[in-house]
Amino acid sequence: xxxxxxxxxxxxxxxxxxxxxxxxxxxxxxxxxxxxxxxxxxxxxxxxxxxxxxxxxxxxxxxxxxxxxxxxxxxxxxxxxxxxxxxxxxxxxxxxxxxxxxxxxxxxxxxxxxxxxxxxxxxxxxxxxxxxxxxxxxxxxxxxxxxxxxxxxxxxxxxxxxxxxxxxxxxxxxxxxxxxxxxxxxxxxxxxxxxxxxxxxxxxxxxxxxxxxxxxxxxxxxxxxxxxxxxxxxxx
Numbered sequence: 001x002x003x004x005x006x007x008x009x010x011x012x013x014x015x016x017x018x019x020x021x022x023x024x025x026x027x028x029x030x031x032x033x034x035x036x037x038x039x040x041x042x043x044x045x046x047x048x049x050x051x052x053x054x055x056x057x058x059x060x061x062x063x064x065x066x067x068x069x070x071x072x073x074x075x076x077x078x079x080x081x082x083x084x085x086x087x088x089x090x091x092x093x094x095x096x097x098x099x100x101x102x103x104x105x106x107x108x109x110x111x112x113x114x115x116x117x118x119x120x121x122x123x124x125x126x127x128x129x130x131x132x133x134x135x136x137x138x139x140x141x142x143x144x145x146x147x148x149x150x151x152x153x154x155x156x157x158x159x160x161x162x163x164x165x166x167x168x169x170x171x172x173x174x175x176x177x178x179x180x181x182x183x184x185x186x187x188x189x190x191x192x193x194x195x196x197x198x199x200x201x202x203x204x205x206x207x208x209x210x211x212x213x214x215x216x217x218x219x220x221x222x223x224x225x226x227x228x229x230x231x232x233x234x235x236x
Contacts, residue, residue, distance in 0.1 A: 003132060005060035005175070006036045015063065015129060018109050023127065024120060027065075032074040035156035036062030039076060041069040042085040043092075043126075047146040050099035053130055055154040055161035057104050057139050058172060061132030062156075067125035070159070080123030086110075087126065099148065101139050105131040134176040135198075138169065140208060151207035169211055173218070189229050196222045 006012045008031055014022040033039055036059065038052050043066055056062045067081040089108045096106070109127045113120035144150040153164045155172070164172070199222060203215045 033159040035059045038064045039068040040066045046095045052161045055156045056130045059156040064128040103136040
């Protein structure tokens with residue numbers, strides 16, 4: 001998966017290699033919540049968790065660490081989870097699966113620090129690692145439940161998960177296009193046609209009117225570009 005936007009580096013290192021050592025480095029040298037990192041003291045209502053997962057997935061991927069609290073000043077407390085609040089990973093996945101799009105990939109990792117870890121001694125944490133795949137963004141809410149609004153596109157804004165503005169939607173699409181590698185002008189005809197096909201599929205899968213309108217406009221631009229490559233003159 002692509003995590004080029006994720007920061008700080010300690011978070012990026014953890015996502016690429018989730019281990020006790022990389023989590024320890026992330027927790028002990030933390031700069032607070034970001035677009036890619038969220039803290040929860042314990043597991044909350046799962047529609048709220050799903051909203052954060054959607055927002056992080058749309059923003060570039062990242063983590064939700066459960067067992068950490070952050071106060072209004074931004075400092076964190078490594079409280080850990082007690083035994084009753086430490087949930088079974090299969091149970092977490094089952095509860096989230098009904099609230100999230102099927103192409104959104106995530107997993108839960110369990111961590112228990114033994115007595116030789118000093119500050120983290122005998123503390124448990126669970127981490128939701130959320131992937132970013134530009135092929136499928138933006139992810140939309142697939143249910144209407146509590147804080148989740150059906151068809152809504154959520155993104156991270158600092159420490160909050162909010163519905164995307166038009167500017168953020170444009171940013172998401174630009175990231176999606178840029179992930180293709182080469183510049184748009186260097187695409188072959190086949191690549192342009194494949195992109196057009198993906199845009200039509202994206203349009204058919206969306207319920208958000210504003211986003212659908214944007215995709216429709218992009219489709220028209222893409223069709224114009226294909227006509228240019230084929231030297232097709234516009235009809236009078």
